[in-house]
Amino acid sequence: MRKPKAYVEVSCLCCGELGPHNGRGLRKTCYLRHFHAGTLDDFPPLGQTLTCLWRRENYAELRERNIPLREAAERLGVHQRTAERYEARLKAAA
Template identity: 35%
Template sequence: MNHPPITCICGCGNTGENWRRRLLKACYQRHLRAGTLHQFPRANRSRWYAPRAGRIEDYFDLLRFGVPRQHIPDRLGITNRTLHRYERDLRVLAHYVIHLAATSQHAEQAAA
C-alpha cells in the first residue's frame, strides 16, 4: 500500500515515506541511536482499537446469548486465531477488573 510522502517532523526538512513516529527511516534510526526518540511521540492508535473493542464486545454478547463457540468466528467474520486473542483479552480484562475491585474494597476498609 503506497502512502503519500510526509515531511519528516525532526526538522531536517526531507520528505519521503513515513517510517515510524512521522519520521523518515534515516532520521528514526539516528534518533534511536542517540536516545532521543522520546521527542517524537507515537501516533494515537485509538482509531484502530475502537473497532476491535466493538468486535470483542460482540463476541462476548454472542457467548452470553448461548451461541456455540465454534460458530462465533463465522458470525463475526474473524479467524479462530483472532477468536483466541479475544478470549485472551477478556481473561486479562477480567483479571484486571477483579484486582481493581479488590484494591478499592481494601482501600474502603482501610479508610473506615
C-alpha cells in the first residue's frame, strides 16, 4: 500500500490565500489557471525548497519528541543518511 502523499501548505504567490502547494509557489487553483492562460512562466520554479524545508521542520519536531533517528526517517519517507544530514544541521544550528 502506498503512503499518502504529504503536501506543503503555502501562501499562494498569486492570490495570497493558504492552500496545498501545487508548484511554483501557487495553490492548485491558481497553478491551473495560470497554466491554461499560458502565464505560468511569470512564476519561476522553486525547485525542492519547500518540500525539503517541510521535511526538516517535521524531522526536528519528531526528534524533540525523542523519536529515534531511524524511525523519524521512516515516518518522513527519507533514507537514514538523509535523516543523519538533518540531524547534523540541527546540531550545527544549536
